[in-house]
Amino acid sequence: MSEASAANDEVLPPTLAEALIADNFDQKGGVLTVGGIEVSDLAKRFGTPLFVYDSMLLRRNLRRLRDAVGGRVDIHYSVKANPNPAVISIFVAEGAGLEIASAAEYLRAIKAGGTPERIVFAGPGKAAEELDFVIERGIGEIHLETDIELEMVAAIGERLGQCVPVGLRVNPSSAAQGGAMRMGGKPAPFGFDEERLVEIIAEVRKRPTLAFKGIHLFAGTQILDADVLETQWRHAIELARRIQTEQGVLVETIDLGGGLGVPYFKGEQNLDLERLSQLAPPLFAEAASTLPSTRIILEPGRYLAASAGLYLTRVRAAKHSRDQIYAVIDGGMHHHLAASGNLGQVIKKDYPIVLAGRLDAPAEVTASVVGPLCTPLDTLGRKVRLPMPETGDLVAVLQSGAYGLSASPVGFLSHPMPAEVLIDEGEARLIRERGSFEQPITPLP
Ligand SMILES: Cc1ncc(COP(=O)(O)O)c(C=O)c1O
Incomplete structure (x- = not known):
């Protein structure tokens, strides 16, 4: 949510994440929805980390571009x-x-x-x-x-x-x-x-x-x-x-x-x-x-698919190190290299990241959102304004429908591949099985 200054009631313009949610998604009681389905339900049903794509947005992007050109x-x-x-x-x-x-x-x-x-x-x-x-x-x-x-x-x-x-x-x-x-x-x-x-x-x-x-x-x-x-x-x-x-x-x-x-x-x-x-x-x-x-x-590629998808993860641990807050999530650069800033970016900047189950809570802290890999490269957000993260919170990285999984070093540290889900006509369909400890890298569907 925008932070309004208590002193003068100044309303700040929406953040990029807020603007993207308004354009592409929605929320119910503070929970982000994709194609009408709450991400908390998707996480319960399919587990995390998870890529979620909305077919309606894929179609919309194509039609908008066709109309424009x-x-x-x-x-x-x-x-x-x-x-x-x-x-x-x-x-x-x-x-x-x-x-x-x-x-x-x-x-x-x-x-x-x-x-x-x-x-x-x-x-x-x-x-x-x-x-x-x-x-x-x-x-x-x-x-x-x-x-x-x-x-x-x-x-x-x-x-x-x-x-x-x-x-x-x-x-x-x-x-x-x-x-x-x-x-x-x-x-x-x-x-x-x-x-x-x-x-x-x-x-x-x-x-x-x-x-x-x-x-x-x-x-x-x-x-x-x-x-x-x-x-x-x-x-x-x-x-x-x-x-x-x-x-x-x-x-x-x-x-x-x-x-x-x-x-x-x-x-x-x-x-x-x-x-x-x-x-x-x-x-x-x-x-x-x-x-x-x-x-x-x-x-x-990017224009058609990026805004139609998000990467949904869960906080495993929230911790302080000296004056810094860390949300350690169950996903990371091995699934989403681009969001970590390691896919050719000269200056590492943060993708739009939200606590997807608490959109209505005020963003009161600045946190680093990091993955489970043993490297400081595995940082998806460096200075993200969020409500104080807690274990179990859902974290969504927006603009993740393009160059997410397909552009990531999925074998690095042998963590299991995430599942992928497509929301189509109000139904969530599993379009890639999650990997396991025994078989981390799942075959492409
Ligand atoms: C030949 C070719 N066509 C299309 C694309 C898609 O580019 P974009 O996703 O930026 O639209 C690429 C991306 O590298 C490409 O190499």
Whole structure:
């Protein structure tokens, strides 16, 4: 709850956690609810630690984004954000395509009901066996990222007697910069440098077993500024236009990548969809006038899944060490590396964290929320304003539907994997079994 100053009755603006609960969840008598179900009931039924996702929010995020960017865009869900087939299948049922980065993700996509021609495969170091596997079974496009990969795919096509649809992932030039954010012009392991594109397209066209489909540009992630996205997208469209006019090559697809952000930290705001809806549809309409047969793909992961999920844990011990309060919880960085700040963050900041069973209690202390691993890296919150935590309290980490479990070192210290639950139509469905001491790492569903 907001802390109101007793002295002057000043009401503080909602914290990020409060704003997110208002946007995505609800509460009953101070207990956080997901899709109408109290998290205390979920914890009782499924145990903790637990990832909980709300299918209604997954659908809502997709629909909101579609509405903002306009009907010309073909949205593909980036499976790496949350590869649970139950989550993937929500997006497939809504008509989304899929972006994968491994053959295992391909299998998961198919298991979730995805059709091969609605799947694109990107990644800087695809294995020959993976390429073989997906080409044999069918794939919408393979996005080539290196010279050797071009040769490998051409050879597989020859062996299988197939013409393989390929796109070229492009590491953009500095012209793709948007606002204060540097988006291009840097060395990168991903894709071909834009400066080499003419040469590489010519190489693709020389190979009878490769069919050039288009380009894929994706230079940044966690972008919260609609104008930056527009600059990046405009650059990709202009590049496609140049290829088509100067090289006389039909560009059938432009994949604009993902990268749409969500607020995680104090002071961050939701991506302004209103602004995006002013910028994107005219940009894509303009693209359609000069590139009438080009399909535009967006492949977000984080934007679609992050806000739809939370990581639910329980306090095992609350303790003081000198002047610091610690809530030691039953989950940690082995399930949620990103929330610990160890997934590439330069400055470690706290994800939105709440005591999910006592939302109506005043936040009167500043606590560190730490996990059970024997390392100070296992800290999910450094300075979290909370009611005084007690053993048994439920702690929820919000914005955890994307890059949670799938981006975490689950084998570290051999603690059991958490369960995952999907709330759908008012029902809670177990979509991954919890691990055990005997078998800590559960197979992916
Ligand atoms: C090729 C590709 N597409 C899409 C995504 C999804 O990005 P985001 O979750 O930021 O939208 C990624 C993320 O790394 C990626 O590498």
